[in-house]
Amino acid sequence: MSPLENTYLAPTAFAQRVYAALQQVPAGRVTTYGWLAHAVGVKSAQAVGQALRRNPFAPAVPCHRVIAADLHLGGFHxxxxxxxLAHKRQLLADEGVLFDAQGQLVEPWRLWSGQKTMPQSPMVFS
DNA sequence: ACCGTGACGGCGA
DNA sequence: TTCGCCGCCACGG
Known part of the structure; x- marks a missing residue:
């Protein structure tokens, strides 16, 4: 493919920071767009979504482990x-992430604490 | 250089 | 509780 017809967009510096942070998330765990944003030092979870949206390294860079703060699954590809999205849920399920009969994410931290807001510190929870 | 668009998040109605 | 609005900010056109 000649340079002129090559439509591949190389990841920006910002996207690479996002991907690097995301690699800290192990299989079977998830993080959120917001925590990832915090980890790379921006206040816009939306900007993180922008970077993940065109992730050329999936699933090596595990963008399927990034969900929304309200526990809905977010997007995929x-x-x-x-x-x-069914594929994303399946990838997570295969890693041992729990879902209930309705296909909703079962999030142990919420079950333990009963809280409705996210914990501050960990970037990763299961 | 400017402007509209999101794989978001949180707060108020 | 759900819904809409607005702040957020990198990107592509």
């Missing part, structure tokens, strides 16, 4: 619904 640019899609916010449909089969890509």
């Amino acid at each position: 640019g899609a916010r619904a449909g089969t890509p």
